[in-house]
Amino acid sequence: MKKDQTIGEVLRERGISRRSFLKFCASTASLMALPPSMIPVIAATLEKARRPSVIWLSFQECTGCTESITRSDSSTLEDLIFNVISLDYHHTLQACAGHFAEHIREQVIKDNAGKYILIVDGSIPVKDGGVYSTIAGMSNEQILKETAAHAAAIVAVGTCSAYGGIPKADPNPTGAVSVSDLIKDKPIVNVPGCPPIPNVITGVLVQFLTFGLPELDALGRPKAFYGQSIHDRCYRRPFYDKGLFADSFDDEGARKGWCLYKLGCKGPTTYNACATEKWNFGTSFPIQAGHPCLGCSEPDFWDAGSFYSALSTPTENIGKTAIYATAGGLLAGAAIGGVLRARKQAAVKAHQRVTIDDLDKES
Amino acid sequence: MTDAEFLLWVRGPAFNIALFIMLAGIVVRFMEILLMGRKTNLAEARGSEMAGGLNTIWRRTLPDADTFRRSGFTIIAGNVFHIGLFVVIFLFVPHILVFERLFGVSWAGLPSNIVDATTVVTIVALLAVLVHRVKDPVLRMLSNFSDYLAWLVTILPLITGWLAFNRVGLSGSTLIGLHILSVELLMVLFPFTKLSHAFTLVLARWYNGAIAGYKGVQS
Numbered sequence: 001m002k003k004d005q006t007i008g009e010v011l012r013e014r015g016i017s018r019r020s021f022l023k024f025c026a027s028t029a030s031l032m033a034l035p036p037s038m039i040p041v042i043a044a045t046l047e048k049a050r051r052p053s054v055i056w057l058s059f060q061e062c063t064g065c066t067e068s069i070t071r072s073d074s075s076t077l078e079d080l081i082f083n084v085i086s087l088d089y090h091h092t093l094q095a096c097a098g099h100f101a102e103h104i105r106e107q108v109i110k111d112n113a114g115k116y117i118l119i120v121d122g123s124i125p126v127k128d129g130g131v132y133s134t135i136a137g138m139s140n141e142q143i144l145k146e147t148a149a150h151a152a153a154i155v156a157v158g159t160c161s162a163y164g165g166i167p168k169a170d171p172n173p174t175g176a177v178s179v180s181d182l183i184k185d186k187p188i189v190n191v192p193g194c195p196p197i198p199n200v201i202t203g204v205l206v207q208f209l210t211f212g213l214p215e216l217d218a219l220g221r222p223k224a225f226y227g228q229s230i231h232d233r234c235y236r237r238p239f240y241d242k243g244l245f246a247d248s249f250d251d252e253g254a255r256k257g258w259c260l261y262k263l264g265c266k267g268p269t270t271y272n273a274c275a276t277e278k279w280n281f282g283t284s285f286p287i288q289a290g291h292p293c294l295g296c297s298e299p300d301f302w303d304a305g306s307f308y309s310a311l312s313t314p315t316e317n318i319g320k321t322a323i324y325a326t327a328g329g330l331l332a333g334a335a336i337g338g339v340l341r342a343r344k345q346a347a348v349k350a351h352q353r354v355t356i357d358d359l360d361k362e363s
Numbered sequence: 364m365t366d367a368e369f370l371l372w373v374r375g376p377a378f379n380i381a382l383f384i385m386l387a388g389i390v391v392r393f394m395e396i397l398l399m400g401r402k403t404n405l406a407e408a409r410g411s412e413m414a415g416g417l418n419t420i421w422r423r424t425l426p427d428a429d430t431f432r433r434s435g436f437t438i439i440a441g442n443v444f445h446i447g448l449f450v451v452i453f454l455f456v457p458h459i460l461v462f463e464r465l466f467g468v469s470w471a472g473l474p475s476n477i478v479d480a481t482t483v484v485t486i487v488a489l490l491a492v493l494v495h496r497v498k499d500p501v502l503r504m505l506s507n508f509s510d511y512l513a514w515l516v517t518i519l520p521l522i523t524g525w526l527a528f529n530r531v532g533l534s535g536s537t538l539i540g541l542h543i544l545s546v547e548l549l550m551v552l553f554p555f556t557k558l559s560h561a562f563t564l565v566l567a568r569w570y571n572g573a574i575a576g577y578k579g580v581q582s
Contacts, residue, residue: 218534229535243456243474262460269370269535298536300367305374311539312457313464315375318382322465325386332387333394341398 007209008047021047028210031203031277032224045210052209053108053116055147056090059140060133060167060176061122065158066092068195069202071280085117085205091135102136109150117208118151120144120179123160123167127175144182153187153213154179157201162190162220163299170303180220187213190220194296197277200225219299221271230293231267233275236260249290260287264308266295366536373543381547382465388554389562396566408577415576416569422582423568440492447485451478451521475528482525489518513556519545 005013011021025042029035034042058066070093087093088108094101108116122140125132130139138146148154156179159165167176180188191204204222207214214222231237239245239259246253246260259265267275270293274285287293292308295301305315364372426438452458456472463469472478493514496502523545527538552558560567575582 229530231535232530241474241476243472245456261457268530269366269539271534298367299365300371304367304371310457310460312543313374313460314378314382315371316379318379318465321379321382322386325383326390328383329387329390330394333391334398336391337394337398340395341400344399 005051006047007049007051010051011047028203028206031199031273032207033227034224042206042210046206049209051086052152053086053088053112054119055088055105055108055116055151056093056119056121057140057143057147058091059120059122059124059144059161060174061158061160062166063092064195065121065201066090068193068198069157071198085209088116099136105147109147113150115152116150117205118147118154120154120156120161121158123164123176123178124182125167125174125176126182127173132174141182144179148179148183148186151186153189153208154183155204155208156180156188156190156192156220158196159192159194159296159299159301162192165194166302168300188220189214189216189222191225192219192221192297193272194294194301196297197225197273197279199277200273217271219271221297225273225277226271226297228271229268230270230272230275230287231265234267234287235275236287254290257290260290260292262310263292264306264310265292266298266301266304266307266311267293268311270295270298272297366534366540370536370540370543373540373547377544377547381550385550385553389559392554392559392563393566396563401570404574404577406578409579410576412573412577415582416573419572419575419582420565420568422572423564436495437492440488440495444485444488444492447481447488448517448521450481451485451524454478479525479528482521482528486518486521486525489514489521509556512552513558516545516549516552516556517558520549 022039022043025039025046026036029039029042056066089101089105091101094104096104122133124130124140124144126141130141133140135143156162160167160176161179164172164176164178164181167174168178180190189204189208191201193200203225204214207222207224214224217223217226219226231240234240236257236259239257240261244253244256244258245262246258247262248254249263261267265287267287274293275287278285278288294307295304298304309315431438450473453462453470454473455478456475459469459472496506496510496514520542523538523542526532527535527542530538532538533541549558553561572582
């Protein structure tokens with residue numbers, strides 16, 4: 001496969017039929033909620049597009065994001081995408097290691113300056129000079145800045161690279177930060193999730209290749225995939241509307257598949273495509289499996305109170321507050337009441353009695 | 364401050380502060396009233412203070428015919444928004460969960476979309492009483508800043524709650540955060556404005572009824 005081939009040329013060379021390709025374009029359009037009229041546009045654009053070089057950097061992460069995107073590889077459609085980008089550097093997936101691997105990264109940067117896509121998963125530790133995660137003797141921050149300097153755009157895959165994620169959770173011992181905390185002069189597309197949905201990761205890449213930088217929300221996420229809350233697209237939403245809730249994980253409501261709000265579901269505050277796109281080839285997603293949404297595609301989800309307390313409830317010990325408030329109120333009330341009572345008694349004492357004789361005197 | 368931090372703050376420290384001020388404020392107001400006491404009535408009792416007091420607490424809830432003829436609009440709109448507030452505050456399941464955390468008791472809620480519709484009716488009724496207050500020359504003259512402030516902090520949680528429920532304009536976290544914050548504003552001002560009538564009305568009615576009951580006359 002030559003480096004400067006178009007995607008169409010690669011597909012023809014690999015014997016992938018036009019029909020399969022159009023099916024892929026149709027599912028991509030559907031994924032992005034685009035009308036059928038856009039399918040030919042996607043097909044035409046993708047066919048003519050050059051295979052972009054991609055550098056994938058992994059920092060403080062658990063490899064869950066890579067696990068996720070490799071799941072999309074088992075689908076023929078996603079396989080197309082994997083073969084039409086040139087994934088030139090990826091710790092987990094690359095065959096080479098050591099100096100040779102680093103040499104490839106440097107070479108890709110040199111050969112494709114200003115044209116390659118940089119994908120990052122994992123947060124970047126900046127505390128103590130970034131000693132908590134180093135690769136080939138360089139801190140994550142150094143590698144990121146060096147690689148980002150010549151990238152066309154950056155895709156931050158996973159909540160760790162998008163918002164700091166679990167490494168940033170309190171007390172954040174490594175001083176973990178997100179990509180956008182360090183890089184300010186490049187377009188950054190955040191694809192959060194712990195991990196993100198495989199089809200969403202590939203969908204964002206297709207969207208980027210087809211239409212350029214996607215439209216982003218306030219948190220830098222593509223609106224096509226993160227435009228709606230889990231709650232609004234949840235198949236259990238009608239139970240919320242009817243006031244039917246599971247009270248525990250094993251009661252009648254849970255068995256009947258009622259709304260999981262009382263069990264701490266973060267669906268109303270979480271924006272992602274889980275409820276529509278689902279996981280494992282559209283099989284299920286956490287809420288369908290009977291567990292509340294954790295809100296993993298939102299910043300600071302790990303520190304946003306218990307996963308199992310409802311969104312409307314206070315996070316602190318309000319019983320104690322109530323006791324202190326009542327005690328404080330009784331003390332203050334007694335003091336204020338005492339002062340008022342004393343004033344009243346003083347007023348009564350100071351009151352001059354007026355008799356009929358006094359009135360006569362005045363007249 | 365991110366959306367998540369904001370939501371966490373209003374659900375945590377801010378709620379604690381608001382709850383402390385509200386509860387302590389209510390206790391202080393009760394103590395103030397009770398410690399002031401009443402002047403001993405030296406006249407011979409001609410009826411029961413208890414019966415008169417309890418009777419008046421209940422009877423003042425129902426408008427008499429004359430008052431209704433004179434202030435029909437105020438009574439209808441007032442009842443609509445008070446009943447609406449009761450439904451929205453006490454019968455919406457996410458709110459019941461807060462009371463459960465506070466008092467340890469729970470009760471059945473209404474379907475969420477019925478509460479949603481009730482919220483709209485309550486907002487309309489509150490807007491109507493505001494228009495009435497502004498348009499009526501006597502009411503306008505009697506109204507001061509505190510009256511408008513009480514109205515504002517009452518309608519704000521309804522508006523922000525409706526926006527949060529329907530997720531209009533901002534992100535879910537921000538809308539729920541703003542809603543809880545508006546409730547906290549209401550909680551802080553609750554004991555120190557005319558909103559305190561929610562708990563002082565029982566004492567006020569009791570005193571009126573008990574005085575009349577002692578004299579053996581109808582309150």
